[in-house]
Amino acid sequence: MEITFKFQRGGTRANPEYVDYQIDVPPEMTVFDALIAVRETQDGTLAFRGNCSVGFCGDCTLSVNGAQKVTCLINVGKTQKEGVITVQPIRYAPVEKDVMHNMRKFLWDKVDTFARGVVPNGGHPVTDEELRPVRKAMRCTTCGLCDEGCTVIDVNLDFYGPAALTKLYRFAFDPRDGITAERLREGSEIHGIWDCVHCWEATEHCPFGLEPTHLIMDTRDRAIAHGIKSGYGNKMLERHYDAFEESISRKGWLDERSVALQTYGGLIKGGLHTLPLGIRALRKGKATLKPHYKRPGADRIRKIFDRYNRANAGLRKEKQR
């Protein structure tokens, strides 16, 4: 079929400069292979990344007709709109030339932060069942699409992002590893797991169904089990979780006033911080002074927390050592 590739060769994302290339290719040909065909037949200087061409290396990620795609996994026929395929760089990675990204700072360095290999914890046998969640994370090709969709990276490029945090998961959940707590503390550093806003975009964007948002949430759960709620001394974050847990386990539901006070440093410090907004809220009738009663089933809820805390007491002791 006759296809026009509108290929960005300059300008900016908002004001792209395109060069058009016409080519006749079979509709089932992948977009990546079609770009190679353009390079082979029309212009050898076209610059784009790509390697394995079978969805394994994650290198050929591009913006195609405005959507971010692994280009060797999509075919020309289904991708073209009225015979046109527009090719641009992805949004956040710096561009070296044309649509060739520099993935070093955007992705690879971040992934490497958490890529320290397994530190064996004794060499006991490991069942395949135990390894299954880790094997899922191992399938990550670092194609970067999850980072492309990430709500946090959208406002802060320093956030490690779901791809790197998938790598953290891969090791933090490895049953053969002996430094889980250390990894969870590293992942809890600023720009790490606690900066994720669990918007589920990463899960939606992953073309391999690895559900990176779910993996980050599981990693946060595991960090909490180890008693780790911040890796860089962000006391506010730790107090927030503790206040949240205390409120729900005591009353069955959330008493926002006490959570706000405790989060911002207790009655005096927290009181001073929240006072101006609190007074305005009271005056507007947004907040009330009515106390939060204890829910009828609060003791049942407390038992759920108690059971969890008992089960994880060993992990928390390990943290204190």
Place this chain on the structure above:
Amino acid sequence: MSHRFAFYPGCVAKGFCPELYESFVRVAAEFDIEVEELRDVGCSGAGLIPTEIADPINARTLAKAEAMGLPLLTICSTCQGVIGGSALRLTDPAYRARINREHLAEEGLEYQGTTDVKHFMWALVEDVGLDVVRSRITRPLDGLGFSPFYGCYLRRPIDVIQRPERKLYLEQVTEALGGTNVDISGKGKCCGFPSLTANEENAFAMTAKHLGEAVDKGANAMVVPCPLCHLEMDGEQSAVEKATGRRFDLPILHLPQVVGLAIGLDPKELGLSRHMVSTKKFVAQLQPVGALAGTAS
């Protein structure tokens, strides 16, 4: 025809967003949505409490609705997503059996995995129907621009929201009420609230982006189906203005408030005067009750 639900209002609608609770109760009654409020239930965990704790708490809630033979109704995107996520995991019989055994059996409860969890917005479109909503309009919102803002949990993950068409209900409702949809690119993104304690700078950058885009495109108000988004967009708006040096002055309305206005309820009764960002200017732009559609200047 009445629509019956076990009602899970969530903590915030009974805490810092009392106007959401009250406006919902008022509007629900107008559309024959009969609710029985669950009181002996716990906080969903809000995405902060580990799944190992949240799932049993939510299984307990789901079991109570199931025992009443009713679907569960939420008015908070976060409650919806978190309880919906638990409900999805609890469709696994082995997992459900363990939760029942370890946590619910002691008080004689057993969750069978049948409770449907529905947000008010979904119930309004799917159970009540937009035609019925339209037929009740006495104060069309013609001439007013509304930016929809969903909150993450009403957009994703797809296996929890179940139907992709639900991703567009919010603007469908405001348009059915006569309002103009002022679409913003971040309507399905995070409002910033979950990052307030971890990284306030990130949170404010997100909020500023959404508010700024809505204002730039001429929205008169933003509509949210999530009280946490409301706390961020309304409650933190002045702090975001201070941090970014840009004034937005954009009223943020809860979904039931917008519906209530269109069917002629009093803005004060709907709690519009209780917001942190003044809604006065917005209320002044409303047509009188009884105006015909299309008469806005």
